[in-house]
Amino acid sequence: MQMYTSASPTHRWLGPGSVVALACAGLAACGGGDAGPAPAESAFVPQDASGTVRGQLPAVGAGGSAGTAAPPAPPVPRGGATPAETADLMVEAALAGDPARYLELVAAADPELATEQRNWAADLRRRRPSELALALEDVGVEGVAGVEGVEGAVATATVRARWRMPGSAEPRSASWPARFVRGAGAGGGWRYAGETWERIEGDGVVVLYLPGSEGAARGAAATLPAIRRRVHLALAIPGDDALARHGQVVKLYPSMAHLQASIYLSYADGLSGWHEPGESLKLLVTAHTTTERLGLVLAHEYTHAATFSLGAAADDMPWWVEEGVAELLAPAAAAPGRARLEWPAARAAMQQRARAHGVVDFRELADFEGAARAHTDAVYDQGRAMAAFVRARHGDAGLRTWLRYLAAGASLEDATRETLGTSFADLERAFRAEVAPAR
Numbered sequence: 158m159q160m161y162t163s164a165s166p167t168h169r170w171l172g173p174g175s176v177v178a179l180a181c182a183g184l185a186a187c188g189g190g191d192a193g194p195a196p197a198e199s200a201f202v203p204q205d206a207s208g209t210v211r212g213q214l215p216a217v218g219a220g221g222s223a224g225t226a227a228p229p230a231p232p233v234p235r236g237g238a239t240p241a242e243t244a245d246l247m248v249e250a251a252l253a254g255d256p257a258r259y260l261e262l263v264a265a266a267d268p269e270l271a272t273e274q275r276n277w278a279a280d281l282r283r284r285r286p287s288e289l290a291l292a293l294e295d296v297g298v299e300g301v302a303g304v305e306g307v308e309g310a311v312a313t314a315t316v317r318a319r320w321r322m323p324g325s326a327e328p329r330s331a332s333w334p335a336r337f338v339r340g341a342g343a344g345g346g347w348r349y350a351g352e353t354w355e356r357i358e359g360d361g362v363v364v365l366y367l368p369g370s371e372g373a374a375r376g377a378a379a380t381l382p383a384i385r386r387r388v389h390l391a392l393a394i395p396g397d398d399a400l401a402r403h404g405q406v407v408k409l410y411p412s413m414a415h416l417q418a419s420i421y422l423s424y425a426d427g428l429s430g431w432h433e434p435g436e437s438l439k440l441l442v443t444a445h446t447t448t449e450r451l452g453l454v455l456a457h458e459y460t461h462a463a464t465f466s467l468g469a470a471a472d473d474m475p476w477w478v479e480e481g482v483a484e485l486l487a488p489a490a491a492a493p494g495r496a497r498l499e500w501p502a503a504r505a506a507m508q509q510r511a512r513a514h515g516v517v518d519f520r521e522l523a524d525f526e527g528a529a530r531a532h533t534d535a536v537y538d539q540g541r542a543m544a545a546f547v548r549a550r551h552g553d554a555g556l557r558t559w560l561r562y563l564a565a566g567a568s569l570e571d572a573t574r575e576t577l578g579t580s581f582a583d584l585e586r587a588f589r590a591e592v593a594p595a596r
């Protein structure tokens with residue numbers, strides 16, 4: 158689990174009282190503005206049984222004991238009769254803590270949206286909202302050319318979400334422009350299809366954004382291709398690797414509330430970017446986001462994407478390793494000609510931090526869902542310092558091999574012994590001796 162972006166100033170833009178987020182955050186199709194013909198069935202909508210039933214009928218046919226074959230039941234639409242009814246059903250599913258039912262109400266035409274909505278819904282099992290309302294405003298419905306009658310249609314609406322998590326005094330809220338689509342057959346009824354994004358493409362990159370963020374979207378589309386190449390070089394990921402060949406989807410959120418809500422309802426920490434395996438790179442972009450800042454956040458989040466590609470268990474490596482490597486590599490990956498962060502500078506920053514806050518036990522920085530939440534700054538700062546320390550002692554290849562072992566599922570202890578030739582306890586002792594020498 159993890160990923161969010163660096164503890165830079167943007168992290169803390171919102172004051173403590175800020176209200177946020179929403180409910181069905183979803184992403185809109187990377188398939189873009191036009192809904193196309195009948196929406197693809199979402200990957201997680203269970204297959205309905207009608208095909209099986211129809212297949213049996215002919216066999217029964219010939220002399221047929223008519224009594225044995227039940228007439229095929231008419232397909233039961235999984236979505237609502239109107240977009241507003243679908244929104245009500247989404248609320249019902251969320252309040253019931255029922256991810257499967259919620260996902261039946263989502264039309265995910267692209268893999269990123271499917272993953273994001275799956276992760277959004279999965280959180281309902283861990284932390285169910287005590288209140289939730291999804292109001293639709295400005296609903297407009299149009300048929301889709303080439304689709305028969307009313308079987309296929311797309312609706313747009315502004316979703317206004319308001320909810321409260323148990324134990325929190327303040328309700329939170331967010332709004333965003335969204336699409337709903339109606340398909341035929343058992344997947345029929347209206348289903349939520351994420352935001353109504355605008356779209357810009359770059360070399361191997363698709364940037365989805367909302368009106369008002371065109372400049373940042375153009376900047377992201379122009380700079381991300383080179384950022385990707387620099388990250389691939391830093392991690393020795395070949396140009397023909399699946400990661401390099403796969404187009405990267407970026408989504409730009411114009412408010413903290415919207416971005417947080419797109420992650421899941423219970424997510425309330427400040428952040429400037431987010432990435433999980435299989436999701437798009439999500440960035441907060443406001444009028445205050447500078448070009449330099451945009452590049453740094455893109456580089457940080459894309460480093461996560463690259464790290465996740467190193468092995469099937471990459472998402473299970475200690476949180477501080479993931480953030481530390483992203484923080485270490487991002488500055489040099491963000492723009493051409495930027496010097497990379499070397500150990501002397503990283504050590505000086507860490508020594509300053511150690512004087513002010515001490516050095517946190519790395520075991521306390523491992524779990525995104527656990528103790529590490531109380532030490533977020535240390536996750537990033539100490540993680541970056543340790544990644545720089547490993548690279549200084551063992552070289553780029555040593556750092557990469559250590560990461561690959563972790564990504565393949567090795568424990569921190571095993572990966573450290575196997576690839577760095579020392580126990581993690583000894584590595585940590587050596588690190589502490591450099592950054593917080595005993596007097």
Ligand SMILES: [Zn+2]
Nearest residue numbers: 160161162483
């Ligand atoms: Zn991060």
